[in-house]
Amino acid sequence: MKALVYLGPGKRVLAERPKPVVELPTDAVVKIGKTTICGTDLHILKGDVPTVATGRILGHEGVGIVDQVGSAVSHFKPGDRVLISCITSCGKCESCRKGLYSHCVQGGWILGNTIDGTQAEFVRTPWADTSLYRLPETADDEPFVMLSDIFPTGYECGVLNGKVSPGDTVAIVGAGPIGLATLLTAQFYAPAEIIMVDMDDHRLETARRLGATQSVNSRDGRVAERILELSGGRGVDTAIEAVGVPQTFELCQSIVAPGGVIANIGVHGKSVELHLEKLWSQNVTLTTRLVDTVTTPLLLKTVLSGRLQPLSLVTHHFSLGELMKAYDTFAQAAENRALKVVISNGRG
Numbered sequence: 001m002k003a004l005v006y007l008g009p010g011k012r013v014l015a016e017r018p019k020p021v022v023e024l025p026t027d028a029v030v031k032i033g034k035t036t037i038c039g040t041d042l043h044i045l046k047g048d049v050p051t052v053a054t055g056r057i058l059g060h061e062g063v064g065i066v067d068q069v070g071s072a073v074s075h076f077k078p079g080d081r082v083l084i085s086c087i088t089s090c091g092k093c094e095s096c097r098k099g100l101y102s103h104c105v106q107g108g109w110i111l112g113n114t115i116d117g118t119q120a121e122f123v124r125t126p127w128a129d130t131s132l133y134r135l136p137e138t139a140d141d142e143p144f145v146m147l148s149d150i151f152p153t154g155y156e157c158g159v160l161n162g163k164v165s166p167g168d169t170v171a172i173v174g175a176g177p178i179g180l181a182t183l184l185t186a187q188f189y190a191p192a193e194i195i196m197v198d199m200d201d202h203r204l205e206t207a208r209r210l211g212a213t214q215s216v217n218s219r220d221g222r223v224a225e226r227i228l229e230l231s232g233g234r235g236v237d238t239a240i241e242a243v244g245v246p247q248t249f250e251l252c253q254s255i256v257a258p259g260g261v262i263a264n265i266g267v268h269g270k271s272v273e274l275h276l277e278k279l280w281s282q283n284v285t286l287t288t289r290l291v292d293t294v295t296t297p298l299l300l301k302t303v304l305s306g307r308l309q310p311l312s313l314v315t316h317h318f319s320l321g322e323l324m325k326a327y328d329t330f331a332q333a334a335e336n337r338a339l340k341v342v343i344s345n346g347r348g
């Protein structure tokens with residue numbers, strides 16, 4: 001089968017690899033219908049994620065059709081249409097029993113990381129009963145590709161941890177797919193203002209179209225002052241960090257209102273200064289989270305009802321044979337006005 005294989009920092013290839021098989025009774029093998037590329041895949045290619053070995057098939061997002069199941073899989077059978085979660089959970093360990101699937105002792109983020117992933121014709125999915133979600137026969141599968149990772153991430157790490165509430169002023173720093181998924185799910189709670197911050201005017205324009213009430217380009221160097229002005233000098237009730245660099249986390253610290261929340265989503269590779277000398281008296285809460293995907297069933301319902309429309313984040317389409325081109329396009333997102341790229345395996 002065709003698969004996108006990581007060959008060490010800066011190197012990837014579309015290669016021919018053997019079709020995966022059921023290895024454990026709790027496994028399924030899924031024929032990929034559609035997959036996509038995440039910002040995290042680009043981090044891997046930069047060599048930022050040392051757990052990914054040379055030769056690994058990348059990808060942790062996708063939808064498809066169950067091809068084979070192990071003897072212990074009771075909830076799915078060949079032919080079922082499924083969403084593959086980016087987080088694998090056994091459902092039984094102490095972390096899973098707490099809803100902390102991201103810290104499952106036998107799972108967590110393993111697909112396209114420590115085991116082969118979804119950017120291929122087939123993928124082996126461990127703990128299938130608790131890591132796959134059934135899709136209705138009738139539904140178009142494309143919107144659900146966005147539910148493997150970006151929507152649970154924006155919703156859980158940004159909106160829920162950030163305690164977004166009716167009438168609130170919210171700032172979302174970073175208008176990439178994750179920031180925009182946060183923007184769409186924040187609107188479940190009717191905040192009064194959502195201020196979007198990025199350096200890319202095209203992404204800010206998209207954010208305005210998707211419901212941001214204000215947008216600020218951070219290139220002008222006055223971003224903190226602008227946000228304070230926009231929030232009546234008080235600051236924001238929730239500051240959501242969706243970039244993963246020191247500069248944007250520092251910005252969140254300088255715009256949070258007394259009693260507010262800083263909700264971090266970004267993956268940080270460098271240490272960041274925490275300004276406790278200013279924040280100690282401000283009654284603020286700081287949260288961090290690796291997505292658990294505990295809200296996937298809820299998000300599936302919002303998509304099926306039309307309340308959430310993930311296709312608004314899809315900008316490009318490719319076939320599996322064009323995976324290298326899909327990566328080139330996604331890696332140059334600003335030039336190509338790219339958000340999410342969808343890669344189809346035949347007709348899926």
Ligand SMILES: NC(=O)c1ccc[n+]([C@@H]2O[C@H](COP(=O)([O-])OP(=O)(O)OC[C@H]3O[C@@H](n4cnc5c(N)ncnc54)[C@H](O)[C@@H]3O)[C@@H](O)[C@H]2O)c1
Pocket residue numbers: 038039040043149153157173174175176177178179197198199200203218242243244245247248264265266267268289290291333
């Ligand atoms: N916590 C989790 O579980 C989790 C899950 C998935 C992704 N992530 C992380 O979320 C972050 C966002 O992901 P994404 O896929 O949207 O990434 P992305 O790279 O597509 O988007 C980041 C955005 O930030 C903007 N940006 C960069 N520097 C900026 C600055 N100084 N000021 C304002 N904007 C700036 C970029 O223009 C871009 O639009 C990444 O760090 C990713 O690794 C975290």
Ligand SMILES: [Zn+2]
Pocket residue numbers: 038039040041060086149
């Ligand atoms: Zn991801």
Ligand SMILES: [Zn+2]
Pocket residue numbers: 089090091092093094095096097103104105106107
């Ligand atoms: Zn577990």
